[in-house]
Amino acid sequence: MKVDKKAYLLLEDGLLIEGVAVGKVGTSGGEICFNTGMTGYQEIYTDPSYFGQVVVTTASHIGNYGTIDEDQESNHTQVAGVVINDFSEDHSRKGANDSLQTYLEKNNVVGIAGLDTRMLVRYIRSKGAMNALISSELTPEEMKERIKHVPSMDGLELSSVVSTKESYFFGDENASVKVAVLDLGIKRNILNNLSKRGCYCKVFPAKTSFAEMAKWNPDGYFISNGPGDPAVMDYAITTVKEILDANKKLFGICLGHQILGLASGLSTYKMHHGHRGLNHPVKNLFTGLGEMTSQNHGFAISEKESKKNEKVEVTHLHLNDNTIMGIRRKDKDAFSVQYHPEASPGPHDSVYLFDQFIELIRANESVTR
Ligand SMILES: NC(=O)CC[C@H](N)C(=O)O
Numbered sequence: 460m461k462v463d464k465k466a467y468l469l470l471e472d473g474l475l476i477e478g479v480a481v482g483k484v485g486t487s488g489g490e491i492c493f494n495t496g497m498t499g500y501q502e503i504y505t506d507p508s509y510f511g512q513v514v515v516t517t518a519s520h521i522g523n524y525g526t527i528d529e530d531q532e533s534n535h536t537q538v539a540g541v542v543i544n545d546f547s548e549d550h551s552r553k554g555a556n557d558s559l560q561t562y563l564e565k566n567n568v569v570g571i572a573g574l575d576t577r578m579l580v581r582y583i584r585s586k587g588a589m590n591a592l593i594s595s596e597l598t599p600e601e602m603k604e605r606i607k608h609v610p611s612m613d614g615l616e617l618s619s620v621v622s623t624k625e626s627y628f629f630g631d632e633n634a635s636v637k638v639a640v641l642d643l644g645i646k647r648n649i650l651n652n653l654s655k656r657g658c659y660c661k662v663f664p665a666k667t668s669f670a671e672m673a674k675w676n677p678d679g680y681f682i683s684n685g686p687g688d689p690a691v692m693d694y695a696i697t698t699v700k701e702i703l704d705a706n707k708k709l710f711g712i713c714l715g716h717q718i719l720g721l722a723s724g725l726s727t728y729k730m731h732h733g734h735r736g737l738n739h740p741v742k743n744l745f746t747g748l749g750e751m752t753s754q755n756h757g758f759a760i761s762e763k764e765s766k767k768n769e770k771v772e773v774t775h776l777h778l779n780d781n782t783i784m785g786i787r788r789k790d791k792d793a794f795s796v797q798y799h800p801e802a803s804p805g806p807h808d809s810v811y812l813f814d815q816f817i818e819l820i821r822a823n824e825s826v827t828r
Contacts, residue, residue, distance in 0.1 A: 466571040466595035468542060468579075469602045471609075472586060476579070480595030481546045482563030482570035486602070488609035489513045489539030491591035492757065493580045495736035499804020500559070501530040504538050504568065507621040507644030508713065508755050510686035511612065513540040513591045514735075515576050515583070522559035525550030532646040532803065536566040537621065537686075540593040542579065546572035569593050587731045588612065588757060612757065613729050617687030618643040618695065618714070622665035629662055630654030636820050639663060639677035643695060643714050644685025648803035652813045653681065666694050669701035679708040679820040682715030684799070689717035689727050689758055696721045703791050710816040711795030713756055719795040720760040720786060723771050730782075733757035734798075737805040740778040741798060743785075749778065752798040753805025759783060759797065792819050 466480035470491065493515040494503055500521050503514060521543040541563070548560050556562075563570055571593045583589075592606040621644040629640075629650045638653055640662040653660055661675050665685075672680065680702050682695070689695075699722035702709050711719045717727050734754040741750045760783045765773050775785030775796060787794035794816075800809035 464595055468571050469592045471589040475599050476574050478571040478574040481572045482568040484595045485569045486594040486597055487540040487569035488592035490612040501526050502532050502804045504536045505532040507533050507537045508684045508686050510537040510617050510621050511539055514538050515542040519544045522547035524552040525555030526557045526562040527555050536568050541570035543572040544576040583732050615687045616691050618665040618685040626663045629660040632659050634659040637677040638679050638681050639672040640681045643683045645683035648801040652801045656817050669698050682711035684713035708820050709793035716795035716797050725764050726761045727758045730759050741784045742776050742778055750808040751806045753802045754798045
């Protein structure tokens with residue numbers, strides 16, 4: 460590594476670690492979290508669900524395959540900062556556009572490298588999610604003041620910040636199925652997966668009402684992933700309730716799954732340190748089969764309440780800690796998963812869920828296009 464400017468990482472509880480600056484020289488803070496995937500740093504950095512988060516990657520080498528346009532999950536980076544063990548300024552990959560250093564600088568991402576990420580992950584795992592600040596310009600004393608202004612993720616609404624401002628179309632307009640997508644911070648690969656399966660999508664801003672989306676006369680509704688605390692997203696909960704009341708077909712991923720739970724009378728809670736990685740084992744309770752899944756969430760649907768709720772059936776469970784990974788409405792054509800069937804990065808075991816959504820839509824005889 461050629462970079463040699465000093466940087467610090469400060470955690471909310473006072474832990475201070477020294478490293479070297481990568482990306483933009485500056486100061487940036489958010490909630491610290493870690494992703495255990497061995498690949499996929501660019502997809503992670505551009506996933507809008509990570510907005511407001513400082514991401515520690517546990518893969519020891521980051522940057523060695525550079526960056527490339529097709530790995531973008533949105534138009535630009537979304538993370539509040541990056542924490543890396545061994546940062547590669549040099550890269551090797553056919554078709555790569557930039558080195559990670561150039562890419563982070565262009566995207567104004569403040570980062571720190573050259574520190575023991577394994578120690579840091581153990582620390583977060585034992586202490587739980589908390590805020591962090593990275594700085595390559597402030598003194599530790601100044602950082603201790605600045606970190607007080609980083610907002611807590613608990614109770615934070617962020618979807619309206621990252622969502623599209625104007626609605627737009629995605630896919631082939633002659634496709635057989637029309638899907639209205641509520642963009643709470645959508646990843647591009649979800650849209651790719653829908654359009655690949657014959658869906659023409661209209662993507663709507665986060666605060667669009669059901670009535671507005673219904674004007675387009677879609678065959679199904681998709682509620683996307685996204686950042687922040689689902690419990691404070693009244694506008695999206697109302698929209699999903701209205702979609703359900705109108706007996707429309709609905710599929711939700713991650714934040715969209717949490718919103719379906721909330722709209723169905725369940726509650727969500729903030730997890731100790733969340734699930735972020737590419738090898739999370741999930742059991743499909745219908746088939747009994749296991750799936751290796753890609754995950755990125757810090758909130759989850761309450762397990763206790765789901766047992767008492769007569770409208771909701773739990774369809775998937777996390778095999779490590781039994782958290783709820785999928786639900787469906789018994790009385791409606793609506794289902795959702797907490798994990799990421801679109802992967803990107805990650806294994807493709809769960810892509811069948813997109814097919815399931817299309818089948819659900821096609822089961823409706825009114826689909827004649
Ligand atoms: N990937 C997502 O949609 C994340 C959902 C939510 N912000 C959480 O952290 O749990």
